[in-house]
Amino acid sequence: xxxxxxxxxxxxxxxxxxxxxLSAFISEEEIRQEFxxxxxxxxxxxxxxxxxxxxxxxxAQKEWQLRFLQQPDDFYFNHLRKGLxxxxxxxxxxxxxxxxxxxxxxxxATTAAAIVLQQIxxxxxxxxxxxxxxxxxxxxxxxxxxxxxxAYVTGAGGSVIEVQLPFPLTxxxxxxxxxxxxxxxxxxxxxxxxxxxIDHITSMPCVVVPVEELVKICRQEGVDQVFVDAAxxxxxxPVDVKEIGADFYVSNLHKWFFCPPSxxxxxxxxxxxxxxxxxxxVSHEFGNGLAIESSWIGTxxxxxxxxxxxxxxxxxxFEGGIEGIxxxxxxxxxxxxxxxxxxxxxxxxxxxxxxxxxxxxxxxxRLFISSEEDAMRLRSYLRQHHGIEVPLxxxxxSDVEGGPKDKxxxxxxxxxxxxxxxxxxxxxxxxxxxxxxxxxxxxxxxxLFME
Amino acid sequence: xxxxxxxxWRHSSRLFSCCPLPFTSPLLLAPSHFHYxxxxxxxxxxxxxxxxxxxxxxxxxSSIMESSPPHHQQNESNGxxxxxxxxxxxxxxxxxxxxxxxxxxxxxxxxxxxxxxxxxxxxxxAQHHWQLLFLRQPDHFYFNxxxxxxxxxxxxxxDLVNADHVxxxxxxxxATTAAAIVLQQIxxxxxxGRFQRGxxxxxxxxAYGAVKKSIHAYVCRAGGQVIxxxxxxxxNSNEEIVDEFRxxxxxxxxxxxxxxxxxIDHITSMPSVLIPVKELVKICREEGVDQVFVDAAxxxxxxDVDMKEIGADFYTSNLHKWFFCPPSxxxxxxxxxxxxxxxxxxxxVSHEYGNGLAIESGWIGTxxxxxxxxxxxxxxxxxxFEGGIEGIxxxxxxGVVEMxxxxxxxxxxxxxxxxxxxxxxxxxxxxxSLGISSDSDAMKLRKHLRENFGVEVPIYYRHxxxGExxxxxxxxxxxxxxxxxxxxxYKFRDAVNQLVSDGFTCALFPK
Numbered sequence: 001x002x003x004x005x006x007x008x009x010x011x012x013x014x015x016x017x018x019x020x021x022l023s024a025f026i027s028e029e030e031i032r033q034e035f036x037x038x039x040x041x042x043x044x045x046x047x048x049x050x051x052x053x054x055x056x057x058x059x060a061q062k063e064w065q066l067r068f069l070q071q072p073d074d075f076y077f078n079h080l081r082k083g084l085x086x087x088x089x090x091x092x093x094x095x096x097x098x099x100x101x102x103x104x105x106x107x108x109a110t111t112a113a114a115i116v117l118q119q120i121x122x123x124x125x126x127x128x129x130x131x132x133x134x135x136x137x138x139x140x141x142x143x144x145x146x147x148x149x150x151a152y153v154t155g156a157g158g159s160v161i162e163v164q165l166p167f168p169l170t171x172x173x174x175x176x177x178x179x180x181x182x183x184x185x186x187x188x189x190x191x192x193x194x195x196x197x198i199d200h201i202t203s204m205p206c207v208v209v210p211v212e213e214l215v216k217i218c219r220q221e222g223v224d225q226v227f228v229d230a231a232x233x234x235x236x237x238p239v240d241v242k243e244i245g246a247d248f249y250v251s252n253l254h255k256w257f258f259c260p261p262s263x264x265x266x267x268x269x270x271x272x273x274x275x276x277x278x279x280x281x282v283s284h285e286f287g288n289g290l291a292i293e294s295s296w297i298g299t300x301x302x303x304x305x306x307x308x309x310x311x312x313x314x315x316x317x318f319e320g321g322i323e324g325i326x327x328x329x330x331x332x333x334x335x336x337x338x339x340x341x342x343x344x345x346x347x348x349x350x351x352x353x354x355x356x357x358x359x360x361x362x363x364x365x366r367l368f369i370s371s372e373e374d375a376m377r378l379r380s381y382l383r384q385h386h387g388i389e390v391p392l393x394x395x396x397x398s399d400v401e402g403g404p405k406d407k408x409x410x411x412x413x414x415x416x417x418x419x420x421x422x423x424x425x426x427x428x429x430x431x432x433x434x435x436x437x438x439x440x441x442x443x444x445x446x447x448l449f450m451e
Numbered sequence: 452x453x454x455x456x457x458x459x460w461r462h463s464s465r466l467f468s469c470c471p472l473p474f475t476s477p478l479l480l481a482p483s484h485f486h487y488x489x490x491x492x493x494x495x496x497x498x499x500x501x502x503x504x505x506x507x508x509x510x511x512x513s514s515i516m517e518s519s520p521p522h523h524q525q526n527e528s529n530g531x532x533x534x535x536x537x538x539x540x541x542x543x544x545x546x547x548x549x550x551x552x553x554x555x556x557x558x559x560x561x562x563x564x565x566x567x568x569x570x571x572x573x574x575x576x577a578q579h580h581w582q583l584l585f586l587r588q589p590d591h592f593y594f595n596x597x598x599x600x601x602x603x604x605x606x607x608x609x610d611l612v613n614a615d616h617v618x619x620x621x622x623x624x625x626a627t628t629a630a631a632i633v634l635q636q637i638x639x640x641x642x643x644g645r646f647q648r649g650x651x652x653x654x655x656x657x658a659y660g661a662v663k664k665s666i667h668a669y670v671c672r673a674g675g676q677v678i679x680x681x682x683x684x685x686x687n688s689n690e691e692i693v694d695e696f697r698x699x700x701x702x703x704x705x706x707x708x709x710x711x712x713x714x715i716d717h718i719t720s721m722p723s724v725l726i727p728v729k730e731l732v733k734i735c736r737e738e739g740v741d742q743v744f745v746d747a748a749x750x751x752x753x754x755d756v757d758m759k760e761i762g763a764d765f766y767t768s769n770l771h772k773w774f775f776c777p778p779s780x781x782x783x784x785x786x787x788x789x790x791x792x793x794x795x796x797x798x799x800v801s802h803e804y805g806n807g808l809a810i811e812s813g814w815i816g817t818x819x820x821x822x823x824x825x826x827x828x829x830x831x832x833x834x835x836f837e838g839g840i841e842g843i844x845x846x847x848x849x850g851v852v853e854m855x856x857x858x859x860x861x862x863x864x865x866x867x868x869x870x871x872x873x874x875x876x877x878x879x880x881x882x883x884s885l886g887i888s889s890d891s892d893a894m895k896l897r898k899h900l901r902e903n904f905g906v907e908v909p910i911y912y913r914h915x916x917x918g919e920x921x922x923x924x925x926x927x928x929x930x931x932x933x934x935x936x937x938x939x940x941y942k943f944r945d946a947v948n949q950l951v952s953d954g955f956t957c958a959l960f961p962k
Binding site: 037038039042044046049050051052053058066068069070071072073074076077107108109110111113114117118122125143144147148150151152156252254260261262278280281282283284286287297298299300301304380383389 | 554555556559561563566567568569570575583585586587588589590591593594624625626627628630631634635642660661664665668669672673769771777778779796798799800801802804805815816817818819822898901907
């Protein structure tokens with residue numbers, strides 16, 4: 001356990017710096033060992049959905065769990081809050097927040113959405129917002145966030161405007177212009193736009209959104225609150241919450257920051273709003289600020305929230321630390337994406353500068369992906385018959401231009417491939433070959449059967 | 452694997468025959484009666500195959516990892532005893548029991564099972580198996596394993612608590628979360644005008660702190676009023692509680708108000724009293740209370756939990772307190788009625804929103820659901836004891852009463868309740884000379900006992916009534932669970948006696 005961390009305490013309090021390493025960086029073999037629990041024979045190119053956690057972090061987590069089981073009262077009274085504060089302090093340093101009070105640890109981005117939207121719902125219920133006031137979001141916002149809006153906003157009298165994310169796209173200006181249009185619509189008829197929910201990296205289809213620019217536009221246009229859903233961000237793109245300037249910013253640490261399932265941070269910029277947000281599970285700490293409320297929501301396993309300092313140690317075993325990891329993931333996923341697109345004769349869904357460690361690669365039109373169900377069927381088929389785990393997206397052809405084409409027709413399916421430190425070139429070759437095989441065998445989605 | 456198990460069985464049987472297990476009397480658990488078996492033979496027979504599977508053998512890895520969690524394989528193991536699938540498993544031996552809780556800090560007399568519960572090693576091992584399955588291939592786990600496993604847990608609980616439909620059983624983190632769910636729905640009813648401003652929610656004065664805050668947050672904020680039922684403590688009979696409860700309901704109904712919700716603890720936390728819930732629920736029905744929510748954080752594995760008998764609309768209990776599950780998991784029962792039941796939602800809205808609370812609770816975003824998946828393993832654990840969970844409950848109750856009386860007698864104090872008003876927790880008066888005169892004193896004394904005497908026990912400060920002569924103002928809430936021995940309580944007895952003879956009082960604590 002990091003028992004000396006408490007005495008030294010230094011690494012978690014500084015801004016994240018690259019400590020000069022006396023020993024060598026982590027070796028290939030060590031990386032393999034760290035992820036040896038991943039199922040053999042699976043090309044695991046879906047780090048985006050559920051993330052990944054190295055063995056040394058799992059071990060650190062088990063130590064915390066054991067400590068609780070050994071003497072839970074002592075753990076609760078003497079260790080838990082200190083451990084959580086250390087984790088929060090590491091996060092504060094990573095994201096350049098002003099104060100650790102602004103950083104709360106929660107389960108996941110889904111919980112963050114509930115927190116922010118419940119506050120909005122209360123504002124409608126209490127008459128602070130007028131019926132019909134608007135919440136703006138991207139149409140491809142994560143499904144759970146959409147449902148949260150339904151539960152807490154529409155139910156309370158708010159209305160919702162969805163901004164279409166163009167896809168495939170070639171530049172961030174396409175997003176900016178659609179967003180402006182959405183805000184205009186929201187402000188029409190004398191309504192107020194009370195909240196804008198902006199993904200930092202959308203889930204499906206996956207693109208990096210120019211959040212800083214969009215937040216600036218929100219401020220110019222008088223949007224009350226801005227919530228950035230950055231589920232994929234930390235460990236994948238640099239995150240500077242002051243630069244981004246949102247009121248609320250959430251990112252999962254178990255996706256790209258090697259934490260066990262599950263833990264996320266919710267950054268709440270210090271403002272009068274800070275006392276309005278509450279954790280939905282009310283416990284002893286209710287009213288003491290979200291960060292403190294979140295640190296105790298009844299007896300449960302907080303161990304995944306306690307290993308963040310250990311993760312910092314882990315990433316610093318790599319050359320360049322987390323920045324080095326991000327850079328290499330990006331370079332390789334772009335290379336792999338281009339390799340696949342070339343092999344299949346298709347296209348990428350977005351330019352490399354709009355990707356981080358995931359990229360959308362067009363699937364051959366010959367697969368005839370013509371619905372969400374087709375995409376799911378192909379995904380299951382790839383999992384079961386080829387040992388490939390990769391999420392697939394169906395992109396309906398646009399009425400106007402149709403969409404990108406390969407030599408045989410319209411490209412309507414995209415694979416979202418990821419790269420993380422445990423991936424190898426073989427993973428992508430496997431995927432490349434499986435698709436080529438299907439095309440050669442002239443098998444379309446509808447012909448695939450699941451066991 | 453089978454060889455290790457053979458040895459386990461043989462050792463257990465030898466132990467069993469030479470030291471008849473005193474399961475009828477909880478007292479004969481003094482450690483000196485038993486010797487420890489060398490740990491590597493004592494590998495829990497259910498899980499020895501799990502340990503071997505952690506070696507990096509690719510061919511065995513997939514077959515073991517893809518197989519069902521351990522409990523499904525139990526019946527295939529035999530050892531020297533031919534355990535047919537129909538006969539009961541061998542009763543747990545003392546040394547197996549020690550092994551199961553060998554992770555407990557041995558320097559601590561752990562008599563606070565009520566706060567955080569306890570989890571045997573075999574259930575923790577089963578949990579690790581599920582955690583590893585997820586980490587190994589999370590997509591496959593999510594699409595194919597998770598929901599059937601949650602359904603299995605819910606079905607087992609439904610049977611344990613005598614609910615009619617598995618739809619009535621949702622799994623949540625803890626009773627605190629369940630309270631948020633029930634109260635959120637009440638708040639909505641106020642906001643939407645179905646309840647009127649000033650309508651009341653009734654709760655016990657001794658309701659759990661977190662639940663009280665939840666009630667204030669959700670109810671008061673939405674315009675409801677809260678009525679607390681004062682309860683006497685020490686308490687002498689159920690009638691005292693029933694009378695106070697009736698009076699509180701009358702207050703709520705005064706000025707033609709409605710009582711929209713009654714929140715009733717099955718076993719209060721501090722001070723700990725077993726409440727006559729069935730009777731109180733009946734009164735609620737007679738008096739036209741809209742909804743009744745029983746907070747039975749200390750319920751399952753501790754007292755009798757029968758949904759149909761109790762008759763509440765909502766009932767929650769933690770499984771990690773007295774039912775040997777890891778932290779944390781609780782069930783929330785929502786009675787299905789022919790009339791429209793109030794619509795409950797998990798406060799964390801995810802993809803399953805609108806599909807019913809039980810389904811919503813089965814996916815609230817990526818997280819570790821493993822604690823919810825080992826209910827079958829916990830049941831299996833209880834079945835290794837004579838009488839299963841019923842036997843455990845009875846022995847815990849007898850044990851805690853006996854220990855409570857022993858302590859009260861040694862200290863010259865009294866118990867806080869009659870023995871029929873407690874389950875596996877009991878309140879024991881502390882000597883007056885300790886001078887406990889505030890909540891803060893109680894906390895400091897508790898800390899002092901932990902740090903200087905190795906005793907973990909929660910202390911309750913009882914504000915004396917006017918005119919009381921030499922009142923007992925401090926009570927210890929002692930617990931009894933299968934891992935306790937009489938030495939735990941002797942240690943506590945002696946610690947307090949020493950404090951008294953040293954002339955210690957709480958006034959000596961620094962401010």
